[in-house]
Amino acid sequence: MKEEKSFIEETFPLKEVSEESAREKNIRHGHISTLHIWWARRPLASSRATAYASLIPLPEDPQEIERKKDFIVRLSKWENSLSQELIKKAREEILKANGGKPPRVLDPFSGGGSIPLEALRLGCEVHATEYNPVAVLILKCTLEFPQKFGRPKKVKVKNSMGLEQEVEISPLVEDVKRWGEWVLESAKEEIGKFYPEDEDGSVPVGYIWARTVPCQNPACGAQIPLMRQLWLAKKSNKKVALYPYVEGKEVKFKIVGDGYEKMPEGFDPSKGTVSRAVAVCPVCGSAVDDKTTRKLFQEGKAGERMIAVVLHKGGEQGKRYRIASQKDLEVFRSAERYLEEKRQKLMEEWGIDPVPDETMDKRDPTTVAGRGYGFETWGDLFNSRQKLALITFTERVRLAYRKMLEEGYEDEYAKAVSAYLGLGVDRLADYNSSLSRWVIHGEFIGNTYTRQALPMVWDYFELNPWSNATGDWNSALDWILHTLTHLTRIPGVEGG
Numbered sequence: 001m002k003e004e005k006s007f008i009e010e011t012f013p014l015k016e017v018s019e020e021s022a023r024e025k026n027i028r029h030g031h032i033s034t035l036h037i038w039w040a041r042r043p044l045a046s047s048r049a050t051a052y053a054s055l056i057p058l059p060e061d062p063q064e065i066e067r068k069k070d071f072i073v074r075l076s077k078w079e080n081s082l083s084q085e086l087i088k089k090a091r092e093e094i095l096k097a098n099g100g101k102p103p104r105v106l107d108p109f110s111g112g113g114s115i116p117l118e119a120l121r122l123g124c125e126v127h128a129t130e131y132n133p134v135a136v137l138i139l140k141c142t143l144e145f146p147q148k149f150g151r152p153k154k155v156k157v158k159n160s161m162g163l164e165q166e167v168e169i170s171p172l173v174e175d176v177k178r179w180g181e182w183v184l185e186s187a188k189e190e191i192g193k194f195y196p197e198d199e200d201g202s203v204p205v206g207y208i209w210a211r212t213v214p215c216q217n218p219a220c221g222a223q224i225p226l227m228r229q230l231w232l233a234k235k236s237n238k239k240v241a242l243y244p245y246v247e248g249k250e251v252k253f254k255i256v257g258d259g260y261e262k263m264p265e266g267f268d269p270s271k272g273t274v275s276r277a278v279a280v281c282p283v284c285g286s287a288v289d290d291k292t293t294r295k296l297f298q299e300g301k302a303g304e305r306m307i308a309v310v311l312h313k314g315g316e317q318g319k320r321y322r323i324a325s326q327k328d329l330e331v332f333r334s335a336e337r338y339l340e341e342k343r344q345k346l347m348e349e350w351g352i353d354p355v356p357d358e359t360m361d362k363r364d365p366t367t368v369a370g371r372g373y374g375f376e377t378w379g380d381l382f383n384s385r386q387k388l389a390l391i392t393f394t395e396r397v398r399l400a401y402r403k404m405l406e407e408g409y410e411d412e413y414a415k416a417v418s419a420y421l422g423l424g425v426d427r428l429a430d431y432n433s434s435l436s437r438w439v440i441h442g443e444f445i446g447n448t449y450t451r452q453a454l455p456m457v458w459d460y461f462e463l464n465p466w467s468n469a470t471g472d473w474n475s476a477l478d479w480i481l482h483t484l485t486h487l488t489r490i491p492g493v494e495g496g
Contacts, residue, residue, distance in 0.1 A: 041112030431471025
């Protein structure tokens with residue numbers, strides 16, 4: 001008897017599916033990669049295509065083989081990932097090949113969930129396991145909660161004209177949105193005073209900081225602001241920079257460029273005060289070598305300085321800049337004092353330090369700790385106001401869970417809603433650490449994990465968590481809701 005081969009054993013449209021997998025890197029809204037970072041996550045396109053090709057038999061007719069190849073390519077495309085027609089056809093073929101029963105698929109090291117998610121999309125009975133707790137949370141938010149709690153339901157609502165119409169909504173999506181908004185407003189009510197608006201109503205998008213080291217010239221001793229470059233905005237229609245100048249033995253700054261004071265002749269904002277840990281003092285011109293720079297950090301002699309504030313005013317386009325004032329610094333110091341109060345309070349309530357106190361691995365050269373910059377714990381990656389913001393949002397997520405129970409939510413459902421809110425805190429932390437950057441070519445915040453490492457960032461960006469900018473809480477919630485909406489639209493497994 002001739003043994004039946006699966007389609008993938010003989011042929012597969014490798015080139016086309018590879019192209020779709022590469023294109024997927026540019027897919028954002030709705031993709032599971034935007035829920036939480038997972039470095040080894042497989043592309044959904046290749047996971048879906050290979051799962052299908054592994055579960056259907058190889059046709060005998062050469063023309064049918066080519067038709068199947070074409071179908072696999074169409075199936076792998078992101079824009080077809082919720083196509084009822086294609087998914088239904090794929091499911092029917094897989095069921096037929098498996099005697100009418102959904103195949104059981106086990107991924108014992110499922111990581112970011114791409115393979116089990118696509119097996120689920122194709123109608124398989126999926127079993128996913130992991131020992132990494134972060135991966136377990138990702139899997140629950142990707143596979144379990146959307147299927148268990150997120151199925152859309154038809155409800156009647158009134159449209160803008162007051163007419164009643166029937167629409168499909170997911171209760172899970174709506175609750176994550178509702179409680180996400182509650183978390184934001186509740187956090188803002190407590191710590192909003194630490195991100196004050198300017199007198200003209202401009203909202204701070206955030207604050208540009210520079211780490212500092214003392215000049216090692218005995219005759220100087222100035223504090224050197226460590227900045228890799230001095231641009232604030234470098235676009236075809238807008239060029240703005242920080243211009244350093246010296247008064248006595250102090251380095252000061254002013255803003256120059258389009259809309260500000262004219263940029264001085266010969267000034268090159270691409271040249272900062274530090275490169276590869278070698279710093280040059282703007283006051284006396286002497287250099288601090290890389291080993292000495294690291295030593296100063298290790299000995300606790302390095303500091304940091306708020307340099308500028310990035311602003312946005314409602315009704316106006318674009319960002320504006322101003323030099324940080326004494327008032328800005330005083331507000332920050334008051335946030336520092338409040339952090340200590342709140343940290344102690346939560347430590348007593350929770351029984352653990354709300355600021356991560358686990359030690360960083362100083363032997364790992366891919367992190368700032370391993371590169372010898374004096375970082376001891378994971379909490380050291382955040383300045384005081386960043387810590388305050390993150391522990392406040394964390395506290396509010398925990399309170400939201402309690403309030404849900406008080407309102408009669410089932411415990412498991414409340415945990416599911418809270419899990420997505422927790423992912424929001426993770427996204428907020430990724431964009432609000434002392435390793436976040438201000439991206440000059442787009443005037444937005446760059447996240448911490450731009451690659452699989454934690455390199456030193458000399459001048460960093462501190463984000464206002466409700467600035468309506470990239471990386472703030474609203475942005476985090478928006479990404480999560482897009483992905484959750486997509487996941488809730490994947491139909492369940494027949495009979496499962």
